[in-house]
Amino acid sequence: MAGAVRQPIDIPAFERYLERNVPSIKVPLDVKQFGFGQSNPTYLLTASDGQKFVMRKKPPGKLLSKTAHRVDREYQIIHALENTDVPVPKAICLCEDDSVIGTAFYIMEFLDGRIFTDPAIPNVSPQERKAIWKDAVETLAKFHRVDPKSIGMEKFGRHSGFYDRQIATFRTISKAQAETVDIETKVPVGNLPHFEEMVEFFSNKDLQPKDRGTFVHGDYKIDNMVFHKTEPRVIGVLDWEMATIGHPLSDFCNLTSPYIHTGGHPGSTEFSPEAAPASNARGMRSVYSNIAGWNPTSEVIWGDAFHGFRVR
Helix, strand or coil: CCECCCCCCCHHHHHHHHHHHCCCCCCCCEEEECCCCCCCCEEEEECCCCCEEEEEECCCCCCCCCCCCCHHHHHHHHHHHCCCCCCCCCEEEEECCCCCCCCCEEEEECCCCECCCCCCCCCCCHHHHHHHHHHHHHHHHHHHHCCHHHHCCCCCCCCCCHHHHHHHHHHHHHHHHHCCECCCCCCECCCCCCHHHHHHHHHCCCCCCCCCCEEECCCCCHHHEEECCCCCCEEEECCCCCCEEECHHHHHHHHHHHHCCCCCCCCCCCCCCCCCCCCCHHHHHHHHHHHHCCCCHHHHHHHHHHHHHHHC
């Protein structure tokens, strides 16, 4: 939930900008910041007439990556998806003028619903849990079905070679990490064990899945969705900063990874089919393929393995 502001902004300057450019947001504002976990600082704005909005901004200071924290791309994709059947918050405005509050930002509508931080989705009935997971899968399939060209987004990313680009990125990151010097031994820590063997395996064209190019979210999972307060349906998909055009298998495996990695993680209920009898991986593939138009079954083992490699 939103609470005290940890990363202050110039509220008077922000309000002046809104008065000039977004008069529908009535000032003065009550500003709170959402909890930890967002790489882009995220704020809850309550206007003087009671309406609520969300503002996301680039972090302050020098950024390590030129491609990270692209709030302009977040705004672009949710704005483009507004006229599709993919549920997204309504995009209100984008400001790329750093002089207003120090970094670029955008504003979207606030969605008042449920966010499940635990993929086991406790405290709901088994029937509702199954329906929640089913709608999450259907929403992903609808997203992957959208033709980027049909909404003017054909240049949002490269339409081929997604996994090769991912591997190249991981090589760059691993090289930088390997050069990190141990504070005690003063010796570089070196590559992760078996890293090169894994890269060789995932680079093998005979094993890679068939190349595809659709929209991908980049971090599609249960806690990046807002669900209706009382109904088991998605009312908005959040956190689009990693969205691009790539291989849809990556999103599917990211969503269904709790069925593969059953150990859970600190602070969550241990996830297993017994803890969350929502469905099963085979059933989710069937639900997905009926809408998306392709069945990931023959490629999902490779995709699950790559997902495990990526997150480790």
